[in-house]
Amino acid sequence: MSYKILEKKEIAMRNIWYRIHAPHVAKKVQPGQFVIVRAFKNGERIPLTPVMWDRDEGWIVLITFIRGRTTMRMASELKEGDELLNVAGPLGNPAEMEKFGKVLAIGAYTGIVEVYPIARAWQELGNDVTTLHVTFEPMVVLKDELEEAVGRHVLETVPIDPNLDFPTNMKNVTKRLTEKVRELLEKEEYDMVFMVGPAGDQRAVFNVVKEFGIPMKSDLHPIMVDGTGMCGACRVTVGGEVKFACIDGPEFDAYQVNWDELIARSGYYTDMEQRAMQEYMKALQGGEQ
Amino acid sequence: MAVKRKIIKERVPTPEMPAEERIKSFAEVNLGYTFELAVKEAERCLQCPYNYAPCIKGCPVHIDIPGFISKLVQYRDDPDKAVKEALNVIWACNSLPATTGRVCPQEDQCEMNCVMGRVGDKINIGKLERFVADYAREKGIDEELLFEIIPKIEKKGQSVAIIGAGPAGLTAAGELAKLGYDVTIYEALHEAGGVLMYGIPEFRLPKSIVESEIDKLRKLGVKILTDHIVGKTVTIEELLQEYDAVFIGSGAGTPRLINAPGINLNGIYTANEFLTRVNLMKAYLFPEYDTPVKVGKKVVVIGAGNTAMDAARSARRFGAEVTIAYRRGPEDVSARVEEVHHAKEEGIKFEFYINPVEFIGDENGKIKAVKFEKMKALDERDSRGKRKIVGTGEYVTLEADTVIIAIGKHPNRLIVNTPGLKVERGKIVVDENLMTSIPGVFAGGDAIRGEATVILAMGDGRMAAKAIHEYLTKKREEKENA
Numbered sequence: 001m002s003y004k005i006l007e008k009k010e011i012a013m014r015n016i017w018y019r020i021h022a023p024h025v026a027k028k029v030q031p032g033q034f035v036i037v038r039a040f041k042n043g044e045r046i047p048l049t050p051v052m053w054d055r056d057e058g059w060i061v062l063i064t065f066i067r068g069r070t071t072m073r074m075a076s077e078l079k080e081g082d083e084l085l086n087v088a089g090p091l092g093n094p095a096e097m098e099k100f101g102k103v104l105a106i107g108a109y110t111g112i113v114e115v116y117p118i119a120r121a122w123q124e125l126g127n128d129v130t131t132l133h134v135t136f137e138p139m140v141v142l143k144d145e146l147e148e149a150v151g152r153h154v155l156e157t158v159p160i161d162p163n164l165d166f167p168t169n170m171k172n173v174t175k176r177l178t179e180k181v182r183e184l185l186e187k188e189e190y191d192m193v194f195m196v197g198p199a200g201d202q203r204a205v206f207n208v209v210k211e212f213g214i215p216m217k218s219d220l221h222p223i224m225v226d227g228t229g230m231c232g233a234c235r236v237t238v239g240g241e242v243k244f245a246c247i248d249g250p251e252f253d254a255y256q257v258n259w260d261e262l263i264a265r266s267g268y269y270t271d272m273e274q275r276a277m278q279e280y281m282k283a284l285q286g287g288e289q
Numbered sequence: 290m291a292v293k294r295k296i297i298k299e300r301v302p303t304p305e306m307p308a309e310e311r312i313k314s315f316a317e318v319n320l321g322y323t324f325e326l327a328v329k330e331a332e333r334c335l336q337c338p339y340n341y342a343p344c345i346k347g348c349p350v351h352i353d354i355p356g357f358i359s360k361l362v363q364y365r366d367d368p369d370k371a372v373k374e375a376l377n378v379i380w381a382c383n384s385l386p387a388t389t390g391r392v393c394p395q396e397d398q399c400e401m402n403c404v405m406g407r408v409g410d411k412i413n414i415g416k417l418e419r420f421v422a423d424y425a426r427e428k429g430i431d432e433e434l435l436f437e438i439i440p441k442i443e444k445k446g447q448s449v450a451i452i453g454a455g456p457a458g459l460t461a462a463g464e465l466a467k468l469g470y471d472v473t474i475y476e477a478l479h480e481a482g483g484v485l486m487y488g489i490p491e492f493r494l495p496k497s498i499v500e501s502e503i504d505k506l507r508k509l510g511v512k513i514l515t516d517h518i519v520g521k522t523v524t525i526e527e528l529l530q531e532y533d534a535v536f537i538g539s540g541a542g543t544p545r546l547i548n549a550p551g552i553n554l555n556g557i558y559t560a561n562e563f564l565t566r567v568n569l570m571k572a573y574l575f576p577e578y579d580t581p582v583k584v585g586k587k588v589v590v591i592g593a594g595n596t597a598m599d600a601a602r603s604a605r606r607f608g609a610e611v612t613i614a615y616r617r618g619p620e621d622v623s624a625r626v627e628e629v630h631h632a633k634e635e636g637i638k639f640e641f642y643i644n645p646v647e648f649i650g651d652e653n654g655k656i657k658a659v660k661f662e663k664m665k666a667l668d669e670r671d672s673r674g675k676r677k678i679v680g681t682g683e684y685v686t687l688e689a690d691t692v693i694i695a696i697g698k699h700p701n702r703l704i705v706n707t708p709g710l711k712v713e714r715g716k717i718v719v720d721e722n723l724m725t726s727i728p729g730v731f732a733g734g735d736a737i738r739g740e741a742t743v744i745l746a747m748g749d750g751r752m753a754a755k756a757i758h759e760y761l762t763k764k765r766e767e768k769e770n771a
Contacts, residue, residue, distance in 0.1 A: 024514075024522050033521075044570065044579040045479070070579050086479040088516035122723050185459045224567055225580075228477045229702055230487075232544045232559035242553065244548055247702055256549055261553050264654030272581035279576050 003084040006059055013067040014136035015110060016075045022087040023058030025050065031117035032219070032251060036227040037062070038086040039078065042071045047116040047224050047246075050090070051142075060087075062117030063141065065110035069276040076284070091227045092250045096217075099126055101191035104184060105150075106132045106205060108177055108197025109139065114219060115196050116142050120149035132184065134177040136160050136169070156180050178204050185212045195219065195254070199266045203259040216254035220245050222265055236262050298409025301330040303416050306685045308634040312605050315491040315573055318631060319391075323419040324368045331361040334412050335404055343402030344414060349748030350460075354399055354414055357421065373430050375421045380434070384463030384506065385456070385747065387426065388485055388500045390419025394625045403408035423613035426501055435508055438467070442509075445469040447761045450532040452519045452704065455483020456743045457538030457734030459506060460750030460759070465658060466509040468758050473532070475517040480569065483540055484743070487569040488561070488596065490603050493628075496568070520703030525710070525730060533764060534757045538715060538750060541735035542701025543647045547591070547694060551648030556585065560592070560600045567603050584609050584741050585690025589659055591645055592695035593621075595742075598628040600693045601637050610639045616644035616664050618625045642666070642678070643685060648692065660686045700736050715739070722756040723749060731757055 006222040007019035025035055034049045064071045066250045078084075095118045103122055107115040112133040123129040129150040137157040146153040158172045177197075184190070184206070193209045193242070196200055196219040222234040222245050229247035236243055237258035243249065304320040304476075311318050322330065336355050344354040357378040360445075364371035379386045389424065395415035403411035425431040451458045451467050454476040462472045476531060480486050482499045507513065517523060519539070528535050544559035546552055563582065568571040570580035584607035590597050593615035601611045613632070615622065618641050633639075643661035651657045663683040666676040699715045711718040711726035716739055723731045733749025735741060 028513045028522055034515075040579075042571070042574075042578040069576075084307060086516050088477065088479065088518065088522075090521055091518060116588065214384060225570070226478060226487075228542065230477075230544075231562035231565050232546070233562045235546075235553055237553055244543075258553075261654065268583070269581045269653075272575070272583070275582070276576040276579060281425055 002118045003087045004226065005080055005082050005084065005229065007076060008080050008166045009076075011063065012141045013136075015139060015141050016064050016071075018062045018064070018074075018078075018134065019059050020084060020087060022057060022060050025054050025087060025089045026053045026058045026060050027092040029060065030094030031051055031097075031121045033090035033092045034250065035060070035062070035086075035087050035089030035226070036091060036224070037084055039070060039074050039087065041279050043073070043085070045086075045088075045225060045227065046090075047221065051116055063110060064115040065139075068239060068273045069251075069280045070269035072277065072280060079131055088227065092246060093248075095121070095251055097121060097125055098186075098189050100227050102128045102130075102189065104130050104132060104181075104190045104193045105179065106134075106177070106193065106195040106197070107203075108173065108195070108201040109135045110141065110220075111195070112142060112146070115194070116146060116149065119146070120195070122254065123150045130154060130184070132180060134158070134180060154180070154184070174201050174204050181205050181208050181258055185209070186213065190214055192217065195256075196221075199259065199263045200255070203263065206257075206259065211256065217251050218254040218257060219250050220252055220262065221250065221255070222262060223268065234282060236265075293737070296335075296405075296408060297333045299408035300333070301326050303413070308631075308636070313636050317495055318492050319416070321423055323664065324371075324420075324424065327420040327424075328361055328365050328371075329419055329463060330413050330417060331358045332371055334358045334362075336550060337741055343404065344399040344412070347398045347401050348382075349398065349744050350382045350401075350751050351420070353378050358412070358414075358417060358489075361417070361421075361485050362715050368424070369430060371429060372421055372424045372428070373434055376401050376425045376431060376434055379418060379421060380438075382751065383747065384460060386418050387422035387502055387504045388456070388494060389661055389744055389747065390415050390417075390422055391498075392485075392489060392742075394554055396626055398484055398744065403434065417595070419443035423498075426498070431505060431607065432508075435505055439509065442467060443469045444471075445761065447471070447533040447765060448473070448531075448532045449536060449757060449761075450475060450528040451523075451536045451538060452528075453477075453538040453540055453734075453736075454481035454503070455538055455540050455734065455746065456485060457540070457736075457750040457753075458483070458536065458745035459503065461536045461538060461733070461746040461754045462511045462750075463509065463618070464751055464754030465504050465757060466506065466511050468754070470761065471512075472510070472756075473512040473514060475519050475523065475528075476513060476515045477518040479515050481513045481515065483538075487565045488599065490491040490564070490568055490599050492602065492606070493599065495570075499595060519701060520706065525704075525707045525727070529727075529729060531557075533761055534731065534755060535705060536731065536750075536753050537725070537736050538734045538746070539701050539704045539736045540746075541698035541738075541740045542703075544694070545697045545699060546647055547696065549645055549647055551656070552652055552694075553620055554650040554656040555649050555654055556583065556690055557648060558690045560590075561698070562594045562694055563600055563693050564596070564603065573606065575601075583691065586610060587676060587687075587689050588612070588691045588693065589614055589687055589689040590695055591659075591698070592622045593617075593639075594695065594697070595628055597693075597695035598624045598632050600695050602628075602635055603695065604691065605637060609691065612640055612644070613637060614640045614643050614659070614661065614687065616642065617675065617678055618642060618666055639745045644678075644680065646684070649686070656692050658686050658688050659692060660684055697740050698735070704736065722759075724756065724760070725755040729760065
């Protein structure tokens with residue numbers, strides 16, 4: 001199998017667009033599903049979401065947010081014409097396709113790229129879809145595409161304050177996110193809320209949504225390894241039961257999710273990820289000398 | 290061979306890396322025979338006649354064991370020829386001898402009924418098999434033999450899809466390719482090998498050996514599509530439209546968890562996750578390899594099968610103090626004798642008759658201890674012949690910063706959800722020919738058994754290949770006669 005990179009471009013700060021030859025995925029993928037990518041021989045298996053695809057031409061589009069070493073290496077070491085080692089999928093269950101009515105679909109940061117195919121399909125199905133994207137100013141993606149695909153696209157950006165550290169900057173995004181959700185829910189009546197984004201932001205939004213008693217679906221992204229239900233790394237407690245996000249999800253009822261547990265599990269490797277990243281940056285600098 | 294031989298009671302031992310050295314690396318523990326040592330051990334074999342030989346009966350794939358052993362003695366003056374002849378005998382039944390020679394529970398199978406056992410040590414069949422495979426690989430003899438076999442294969446013009454590139458699927462693929470069928474394997478992970486790659490550690494089965502065995506299947510014409518998840522990327526119904534038969538060797542994919550509070554605390558791994566990180570993703574080479582794993586100072590492994598031993602011994606190699614906790618007694622340990630022995634040599638502690646009831650975490654959601662109930666065994670036995678156990682109401686707590694759950698697996702749900710496929714308690718139901726409820730679809734290995742050994746899965750793969758051959762021959766004849 002050859003997973004050639006047909007196109008690669010930086011579409012916003014730290015957001016890289018890859019159009020990849022992967023006919024087996026393109027043929028089958030449905031909104032809500034994901035793939036597992038392994039880019040390098042010593043790389044990780046990382047879950048990514050096909051944002052767009054062409055079944056006839058056999059390609060899919062993946063957008064990565066440079067976050068850890070693998071996404072950083074993909075951005076700096078791969079160019080158009082290169083190949084990814086593996087693209088496995090599609091995995092996970094497709095998003096439910098129903099007429100929900102008026103839907104608010106929220107994406108925090110690059111979460112919006114996963115919202116896009118689902119929101120678009122919901123709109124096509126006759127739902128009235130509002131998408132909300134909250135991110136840092138230089139990280140806006142898919143604005144035009146969303147404006148075209150759904151009833152209304154609301155974009156909220158937060159400037160990056162260079163005097164603040166990154167976690168504090170992120171808190172500002174969370175704050176804006178919850179404020180905006182509250183504002184929208186107060187103004188209009190929604191039948192359903194859907195969200196993709198970091199677990200902490202999802203919980204923050206859920207806490208707002210539940211005040212309004214509106215049903216909420218969450219697309220969960222716990223740490224994953226194989227993605228086929230074999231390893232159990234991605235387990236989450238939903239409604240008191242242990243579920244595997246890869247084969248039972250990735251979509252779950254936000255009211256049933258044990259958020260504290262999910263957030264704790266998501267951060268388990270942060271220290272090692274940082275170490276890997278630092279070593280990589282050191283090696284990069286060393287190589288440039 | 291009517292040569293009268295003296296009976297040598299003692300087994301010729303295989304050299305092993307000393308325990309204190311091997312816990313510092315993932316290099317292979319058992320170093321295997323040299324040709325001279327292998328011949329010495331082979332000479333001990335009494336050469337029971339084929340129809341009688343109890344070792345053959347004990348082997349799930351019925352390798353002609355006295356047959357291959359005799360070649361080593363017969364051509365002792367020409368090691369290359371001896372190995373080639375021996376390998377030819379083994380290959381008639383088993384395409385993966387370097388693997389089975391290492392991971393089969395020989396003591397419960399071929400070696401169990403070895404006649405030599407009545408007077409002395411049983412023949413070291415597994416290590417002899419491994420020797421033949423290793424020597425052949427190192428000298429390129431296996432390639433030579435392969436290229437002699439390939440031109441003789443008569444193409445049948447029919448195709449078979451195989452789901453899963455683990456021991457069952459690889460064996461079925463090898464057999465069917467040798468019979469002249471076009472074989473394509475659909476594998477979900479990025480590497481073929483299944484449990485041989487993700488589950489069994491490097492120190493017991495080096496990955497380069499598995500890769501070399503798979504490479505030989507490719508040379509036989511077997512196509513392997515990695516990254517294809519049957520049930521998602523392609524369905525069994527679609528495979529049936531494209532292929533003349535399908536074999537499901539999808540294994541026992543889903544780990545069993547313990548229904549106790551705190552099971553999702555950080556630091557609690559399923560054995561599958563832990564071993565996949567370590568073996569398949571090479572987390573022991575982090576940060577050279579990107580995938581991390583966290584092994585604390587005090588590791589508790591729950592369960593006492595081969596997977597538990599593999600997990601415990603892997604954790605030990607990260608410098609941890611490791612305890613295996615088992616709810617039953619030593620007599621019920623299902624791991625191989627050799628693995629338990631190696632684990633003990635490596636300083637792994639065993640705690641029996643304790644059953645986990647609660648996982649205790651710290652304020653960050655990270656495991657710090659496991660609470661166990663002390664168990665006791667009754668005289669009464671359960672359906673598997675094991676003594677029944679009951680709780681005593683007394684508890685004990687073990688400190689742990691890493692816990693690995695190794696209590697078994699369920700078959701993978703993606704496959705068993707196929708419409709029309711009869712499944713009972715998660716296991717695919719098959720008839721005596723390993724055919725499922727869908728005509729033309731066969732299954733074997735853990736997908737039908739729940740959880741077994743590599744060689745049992747291979748036995749199924751071989752039996753299914755035979756059944757598929759018969760099924761397709763009939764189909765072909767019907768078509769020709771129509």
